[in-house]
């Protein structure tokens with residue numbers, strides 16, 4: 474359903490909506506027309522927000538209360554998100570270009586994160602360590618304090634909730650830096666947080682330039698933890714800044730994930746997985762299936778079937794819920810097209826696509842399938858972050874593992890086979906934080922997620938993620954025996 478979109482949006486600092494001296498215009502990727510403006514935070518706002526979060530953290534409003542109180546806050550946030558889902562989905566679809574159903578799914582997923590971590594917020598229990606009669610020793614988990622969370626534009630609402638919910642569950646005060654290209658959906662998410670009545674300064678939202686406000690937040694000694702989701706170069710710059718104060722960090726970076734397909738793969742499962750794996754959200758997914766390694770015996774058959782599926786995808790603006798939507802910006806479209814041109818120059822064959830959709834005003838890239846790709850080519854090694862699949866043939870299981878593991882990334886991987894022994898062998902051998910068998914994107918908010926190598930470190934999602942937001946304290950007590 475259509476909703477009116479306010480012409481100007483604000484930042485949420487210390488429990489209040491705050492305007493700025495500057496503003497940023499947010500465009501609709503399907504039309505390149507402006508959707509709205511948002512207050513652009515500066516360094517002063519960044520300092521204000523850090524002080525507000527610090528005050529909240531030091532006051533113990535979140536951390537010293539009975540944990541059952543945090544459970545109630547998180548459940549209230551989830552309920553408020555559900556009431557705002559229709560409106561939020563419309564805003565997110567307009568500013569981000571994604572399909573309306575996917576924008577809606579982001580809000581539903583965000584609500585699920587808050588419900589899920591509400592379920593664990595009062596179960597963060599330490600252990601008692603036996604040291605003989607002379608001592609009592611126990612550990613407890615304390616919140617980090619001020620958690621600064623830098624969010625990317627591809628799934629802003631669900632990625633924000635993914636880190637914000639466990640951070641609040643553990644009793645941290647949070648500063649979220651929203652992505653410049655798609656900040657408005659997060660304002661709707663924070664309206665839900667405002668309505669839930671959390672203490673002032675517990676959750677704050679700033680839209681600022683990454684190179685200015687983002688860089689300031691991550692290099693501040695007031696920041697106790699950094700949670701970054703985004704590209705490798707930005708992650709590297711943030712790690713360098715974090716080194717100055719030895720600030721603990723969680724890094725969720727990019728990927729170049731491969732699916733390995735054997736001749737006995739179920740064709741229907743495989744095609745459905747390729748469709749969502751590389752064309753969902755126009756391929757702007759960190760865990761996209763950007764490489765398809767296919768056994769040579771079935772290579773031509775699979776390439777033809779995938780190209781047919783890609784050719785039948787219907788493109789359009791997100792509000793019409795098409796199969797295929799635009800890229801986020803003109804800059805991303807130029808980048809993706811340049812990578813396709815390089816692939817062609819290196820000898821890859823565009824079976825379908827390879828160019829922008831010239832008949833459209835928005836930032837539309839054709840669904841693209843490259844065959845004849847060799848593992849050394851750039852298109853086989855670097856993240857494209859668009860609807861571009863690189864198909865690479867292999868002859869043996871050994872060779873498939875070598876190619877799959879042959880990039881600097883290691884976010885996810887997949888195996889398509891009916892042979893349980895082969896599947897289990899590969900789940901161990903593939904270098905990735907998560908391995909899918911016979912369904913790309915299997916798993917959910919309950920399953921730990923994160924990378925190895927240039928894909929980053931630390932885990933989000935699942936129970937394990939909660940322990941990214943606490944630090945262990947040990948208390949060792951001498952007991953007199955007389």
Ligand code: NAD
Nearest residue numbers: 624625626651652683684687688703704707725726727759
């Ligand atoms: P990006 O690195 O350009 O920006 C991410 C965020 O970092 C933005 O909010 C930006 O403003 C901020 N930023 C930029 N420079 C900064 C600096 N010096 N200090 C602090 N913050 C700074 O990434 P993007 O283009 O928004 O997102 C796409 C990338 O994100 C892809 O590489 C994708 O793979 C990755 N990603 C990873 C995951 C994951 O969970 N592993 C999820 C989604 C996206």
